[in-house]
Amino acid sequence: MNEQYILAIETSCDETAAAIIRNGTEIVSNVVASQIESQKRFGGVVPEIASRHHVEQITIVIEETLKDANMQPSDLTAVAVTEGPGLVGALLIGINAAKAFAFVHGLPLIPVHHIAGHIYANALVEPLQFPLLALVVSGGHTELVFMKEHGSFEVIGETRDDAAGEAYDKVARVLKMPYPGGPHIDRMAHEATEGIDFPRAWLEEDSYDFSFSGLKSAVINYKHNLEQRGEEIIPEKVAKGFQDSVVEVLTKKTVRAAREYKVKQVIAAGGVSANKGLRESLEKAFEQEGIAFTVPPLKLCTDNAAMIGAAAAHMYNAGVRGNLAMNGLPGKEL
Ligand code: KG4
Ligand code: ZN
Numbered sequence: 001m002n003e004q005y006i007l008a009i010e011t012s013c014d015e016t017a018a019a020i021i022r023n024g025t026e027i028v029s030n031v032v033a034s035q036i037e038s039q040k041r042f043g044g045v046v047p048e049i050a051s052r053h054h055v056e057q058i059t060i061v062i063e064e065t066l067k068d069a070n071m072q073p074s075d076l077t078a079v080a081v082t083e084g085p086g087l088v089g090a091l092l093i094g095i096n097a098a099k100a101f102a103f104v105h106g107l108p109l110i111p112v113h114h115i116a117g118h119i120y121a122n123a124l125v126e127p128l129q130f131p132l133l134a135l136v137v138s139g140g141h142t143e144l145v146f147m148k149e150h151g152s153f154e155v156i157g158e159t160r161d162d163a164a165g166e167a168y169d170k171v172a173r174v175l176k177m178p179y180p181g182g183p184h185i186d187r188m189a190h191e192a193t194e195g196i197d198f199p200r201a202w203l204e205e206d207s208y209d210f211s212f213s214g215l216k217s218a219v220i221n222y223k224h225n226l227e228q229r230g231e232e233i234i235p236e237k238v239a240k241g242f243q244d245s246v247v248e249v250l251t252k253k254t255v256r257a258a259r260e261y262k263v264k265q266v267i268a269a270g271g272v273s274a275n276k277g278l279r280e281s282l283e284k285a286f287e288q289e290g291i292a293f294t295v296p297p298l299k300l301c302t303d304n305a306a307m308i309g310a311a312a313a314h315m316y317n318a319g320v321r322g323n324l325a326m327n328g329l330p331g332k333e334l
Contacts, residue, residue, distance in 0.1 A: 004077045006316065007065065007101070008309030009058075011094030012086025012114045013139070014045045016057035017305035018065040020076075024313025027124060029068035030306045032299075033057045036180065043179050044169065051089035058097045065305075073105040080312030083111035083322070084332030085140065091328030099324050109322035110312040115141055115334050116153065118269040120314070121296040121307035129265040129292060135254045137278070138270030139165035139180070144208050144257050145334065150314045153334045156257060157208025164246060164272045167212035171219050171242050175235045186275050188239035195240030196222060200249050208257050215245050243277050251281045258291055265292040274301035 003022065010017040014035040020028040035045075035053045042049070066073070081098035084091055102109045119134045134145040142159035162170070165182055172181015175188075189195070198218045201211040219242055226233050258266050266286055272278065273295050286293035300307060 004313060004316065005071065005075055006078050006080050006110070006309045006312050007062070007076050008080040008112070008305040008312055009062065009094045009098045010082045010114075010117065010303060010305040010308045011054045011058065011090050012082045012084070013090060013303055014050050014053070015303040016054050016061050017303065018061045019305035019309050020065055020069045020071060021124075021306060021309030021313060024310055025124060025127075027306050028071070029065045030304060031061050031065045031068065032304050033061050040179050043173060045087070047087045047089055050087055051093060054090055054093035058093055062097065062101065073101070073107070076105070076107055078102075078108045078110055078312065078316050080110040080112050080308055080315075081322075082114050082117065082308055083326060084114065084329030086114055086328070086330060088328045088330040091330065095326055095328055099326065103324060108316070109324075109326065110315050110320060111322040111326055112308045112311050112315065113332055113334055114308075115143065115145070116311045117307040119145065119147070119153075119267065120311035121269055121300040121304070122267040122294045123310045124300060124306060125294055125296055128267070131261060131263045132265045132267065133254065133258050133261055133263040135250060135266070135268045135273070135282070136270045137164040137250065137268070137272035139163060139169065141270060142210050142212070143334075144254065146257075146261050146263070151318055155334055156261070157210065157253065159210040159212060160203075161211050161213035162216060164210070164212060164250065165270070167216050167246065168272065170216050171238075174220055174223055175238060180271075182272060182275065185239045185243060186277060188236045189243040189277055192234070192236035192240040194237060195242075195244050196237050198222070198241045198245045200245050202249065208253055210249065210253070212246065215242065243275070247275070247277045247281045250278060251285050254282065255285050255289060258286070258289065263291065265294065267293070268295040269301070271302045274298045
């Protein structure tokens with residue numbers, strides 16, 4: 001078999017990232033330039049600022065990726081890039097860089113869905129086993145995705161309001177923690193032995209959808225009530241109560257879906273899958289269920305280009321190709 005080397009580019013939000021993936025499973029190089037430090041000042045991602053950072057970083061990041069891999073453009077098989085969803089101005093920087101690179105070096109282009117990328121981060125850990133269920137939890141998405149084979153994605157449940165990561169970031173703001181708040185809440189939750197009892201949004205009995213805005217409001221109301229009574233809030237207890245609610249709902253719905261769809265493997269993906277409480281809860285639940293469970297190492301949970309390269313490898317083999325008319329698709333469906 002010919003060796004396949006894919007250069008992948010990801011700029012959908014606030015990370016400027018490039019990677020080279022060998023045969024869909026092995027990371028040859030993986031560079032992520034984060035903008036977190038500058039976005040922190042604004043308490044979140046400002047689209048215009050994200051785009052400007054991408055413009056400054058993209059060429060440097062691609063060059064560094066090739067240098068780390070000790071490779072030339074002529075060694076590559078294809079160029080993959082995130083087409084959407086994401087911030088359109090941010091996506092366009094990566095897409096145009098990919099188009100230019102592919103055009104100059106005569107390489108095929110592969111457009112990749114950002115969520116497919118998050119899912120395929122797991123293919124860098126071990127081969128995916130189908131049928132498969134993916135719990136995708138990130139700053140922009142909360143979805144349960146059923147896959148009967150490579151490249152086939154059926155969204156069986158999704159959030160009706162906030163994404164899980166968005167709820168984490170908003171609650172962190174209420175607790176005066178810096179952006180992105182997920183890791184802070186996670187750490188604080190582990191510092192408390194007892195959490196505040198917040199509600200769980202189960203929705204209809206047979207629904208695989210999620211809702212986190214009610215929980216977020218419950219945290220805000222709890223804080224206001226305490227403040228009105230002149231009482232001190234214990235942030236660790238709030239963090240634990242919030243995290244316990246999110247983790248319990250995510251775990252139970254994923255277990256129910258895994259049983260109904262009789263899957264061979266369950267995977268978690270996206271920034272919130274870096275959450276210690278969620279990882280432990282899912283690991284334990286699927287050990288009890290006797291179903292294989294995989295979650296990527298922490299640095300492949302949050303946005304990166306290695307995952308885009310892993311997804312692109314299967315698309316390349318299936319004959320998927322983009323062209324120079326490719327555009328950023330901020331609302332692209334899976
Ligand atoms: O996948 P990602 O890097 O970007 C999107 O595609 O959205 O996810 C970022 C999200 C942020 O909301 C961040 O707070 C959350 O992932 N996150 C976490 C943890 N690490 C990152 N949430 C909970 N616990 C964590 N340890
Ligand atoms: Zn993401």
